[in-house]
Amino acid sequence: MSQKQEEENPAEETGEEKQDTQEKEGILPERAEEAKLKAKYPSLGQKPGGSDFLMKRLQKGQKYFDSGDYNMAKAKMKNKQLPSAGPDKSLVTGDHIPTPQDLPQRKSSLVTSKLAGGQVE
Amino acid sequence: MFPKFSLRSMFHGAGGGNDIQWCFSQVKGAVDDDVAEADIISTVEFNHSGELLATGDKGGRVVIFQQEQENKIQSHSRGEYNVYSTFQSHEPEFDYLKSLEIEEKINKIRWLPQKNAAQFLLSTNDKTIKLWKISERDKRPEGYNLKEEDGRYRDPTTVTTLRVPVFRPMDLMVEASPRRIFANAHTYHINSISINSDYETYLSADDLRINLWHLEITDRSFNIVDIKPANMEELTEVITAAEFHPNSCNTFVYSSSKGTIRLCDMRASALCDRHSKLFEEPEDPSNRSFFSEIISSISDVKFSHSGRYMMTRDYLSVKIWDLNMENRPVETYQVHEYLRSKLCSLYENDCIFDKFECCWNGSDSVVMTGSYNNFFRMFDRNTKRDITLEASRENNKPRTVLKPRKVCASGKRKKDEISVDSLDFNKKILHTAWHPKENIIAVATTNNLYIFQDKVN
Numbered sequence: 001m002s003q004k005q006e007e008e009n010p011a012e013e014t015g016e017e018k019q020d021t022q023e024k025e026g027i028l029p030e031r032a033e034e035a036k037l038k039a040k041y042p043s044l045g046q047k048p049g050g051s052d053f054l055m056k057r058l059q060k061g062q063k064y065f066d067s068g069d070y071n072m073a074k075a076k077m078k079n080k081q082l083p084s085a086g087p088d089k090s091l092v093t094g095d096h097i098p099t100p101q102d103l104p105q106r107k108s109s110l111v112t113s114k115l116a117g118g119q120v121e
Numbered sequence: 122m123f124p125k126f127s128l129r130s131m132f133h134g135a136g137g138g139n140d141i142q143w144c145f146s147q148v149k150g151a152v153d154d155d156v157a158e159a160d161i162i163s164t165v166e167f168n169h170s171g172e173l174l175a176t177g178d179k180g181g182r183v184v185i186f187q188q189e190q191e192n193k194i195q196s197h198s199r200g201e202y203n204v205y206s207t208f209q210s211h212e213p214e215f216d217y218l219k220s221l222e223i224e225e226k227i228n229k230i231r232w233l234p235q236k237n238a239a240q241f242l243l244s245t246n247d248k249t250i251k252l253w254k255i256s257e258r259d260k261r262p263e264g265y266n267l268k269e270e271d272g273r274y275r276d277p278t279t280v281t282t283l284r285v286p287v288f289r290p291m292d293l294m295v296e297a298s299p300r301r302i303f304a305n306a307h308t309y310h311i312n313s314i315s316i317n318s319d320y321e322t323y324l325s326a327d328d329l330r331i332n333l334w335h336l337e338i339t340d341r342s343f344n345i346v347d348i349k350p351a352n353m354e355e356l357t358e359v360i361t362a363a364e365f366h367p368n369s370c371n372t373f374v375y376s377s378s379k380g381t382i383r384l385c386d387m388r389a390s391a392l393c394d395r396h397s398k399l400f401e402e403p404e405d406p407s408n409r410s411f412f413s414e415i416i417s418s419i420s421d422v423k424f425s426h427s428g429r430y431m432m433t434r435d436y437l438s439v440k441i442w443d444l445n446m447e448n449r450p451v452e453t454y455q456v457h458e459y460l461r462s463k464l465c466s467l468y469e470n471d472c473i474f475d476k477f478e479c480c481w482n483g484s485d486s487v488v489m490t491g492s493y494n495n496f497f498r499m500f501d502r503n504t505k506r507d508i509t510l511e512a513s514r515e516n517n518k519p520r521t522v523l524k525p526r527k528v529c530a531s532g533k534r535k536k537d538e539i540s541v542d543s544l545d546f547n548k549k550i551l552h553t554a555w556h557p558k559e560n561i562i563a564v565a566t567t568n569n570l571y572i573f574q575d576k577v578n
Contacts, residue, residue, distance in 0.1 A: 030413075
């Protein structure tokens with residue numbers, strides 16, 4: 001249902017009326033959801049729209065592969081297997097040395113789009 | 122002001138303001154449920170006449186459909202859209218200097234108005250914008266003196282006569298070629314491109330900057346908005362969308378992750394860091410929650426065709442703003458308010474960050490946007506009526522009128538209603554487009570493109 005904007009005069013409402021208005025506008029569900037989230041993740045920061053969250057958005061696509069590290073590690077390890085990535089190949093941290101096999105394939109789609117009647121599996 | 126009597130009736134009557142009866146027309150794409158990443162549709166756009174419909178996907182491919190000419194005798198429906206051209210627009214890249222993977226996903230396609238026989242469009246991924254020329258070839262020269270028909274060169278000693286090659290008809294071939302490549306101007310990820318009403322320049326916007334380009338010049342672009350703080354720790358908001366005004370070549374708007382829209386006038390200064398107008402709806406601070414800022418982030422901004430209004434889409438609503446009034450929108454439409462009590466799980470599965478687009482119909486009287494469960498919503502600004510429809514292969518017969526859908530938020534679920542908990546949040550309609558002149562809409566599900574038309578009697 002569409003809503004026309006009502007004139008907002010919160011200062012004129014008494015405390016009680018304000019709470020009623022809030023409940024009518026459905027703010028309570030949002031607060032309940034917030035409480036649920038905080039219960040699950042107590043360490044969640046105060047400012048959700050703050051730096052950390054935005055920085056993650058700006059850094060989308062960052063992949064780390066240092067050929068120097070890789071070759072050094074290979075030389076050290078010699079015959080042993082290099083520690084490989086877990087199932088989540090996008091996250092590379094700590095002791096893991098990325099290998100060329102871990103990096104996602106960079107081939108472009110040579111197959112025609114299925115919207116254009118391309119190969120259908 | 123508005124007629125008090127309802128024009129809604131069983132039969133499609135004449136005149137404006139009637140409720141439109143939407144019918145299935147076509148569906149494109151694979152039937153199987155196993156969706157390959159590359160097939161995910163990432164943008165849909167009609168050209169200025171509505172004759173062409175372009176889609177872009179995550180695999181960097183563009184597919185263009187063309188409406189077939191109406192058969193005047195068989196006027197049951199308007200022409201169907203068939204594949205006209207398809208090409209690989211962008212390829213995946215790796216920026217070795219920054220260790221940055223550059224996706225080939227097409228973020229936006231924008232058509233240029235047609236100036237000659239060829240069609241032109243801009244397509245962009247996260248980093249590079251390309252101008253594509255799509256042209257038809259329906260004749261070819263034959264009868265060369267020195268070459269055989271297959272292209273091999275003839276032995277010159279066998280040439281005894283001289284002839285003039287002539288053009289002969291051939292099967293229609295549609296060729297797409299990249300005419301300009303606009304690269305290396307964006308450090309962050311491009312979210313929008315918009316062609317100026319002067320048809321000579323266009324803007325591209327990333328998370329923190331907006332650049333102005335000339336369509337003929339690829340080695341230079343002007344930075345017109347820069348919101349990058351000197352200290353990145355102080356970063357509080359990013360640019361989410363930008364668009365040029367449809368008529369005023371000096372005016373553009375950009376929206377932010379904090380729910381604000383800034384209107385800028387390029388005549389005021391070279392760098393438009395200071396807005397001319399700031400559109401923001403005041404928020405009651407006591408209503409603020411952890412989710413407030415996230416759900417207020419604007420995912421799309423679109424000017425009306427008239428240029429008098431603009432529409433913004435945030436997570437739960439669509440708002441119409443009058444350019445003459447900055448302090449609040451003139452209309453607000455709830456898309457799926459029932460999700461407000463599901464924000465916790467929507468945050469956990471990342472759906473709260475989904476970027477829905479919105480669009481106007483040709484006369485600016487109806488607006489449309491997508492939702493979950495392959496539902497999409499339309500709001501009639503005049504009658505104040507709204508409708509929820511579903512893009513599904515179940516309603517597959519051409520000219521079948523789509524049945525309105527209803528979501529039951531709580532309490533007893535009526536027959537034919539679907540409860541909030543049964544909604545499929547993997548089936549999201551992020552991209553929709555409306556034909557500029559007719560009641561024909563293109564709705565993209567994850568990997569299929571649906572075309573719906575209004576019932577024609």
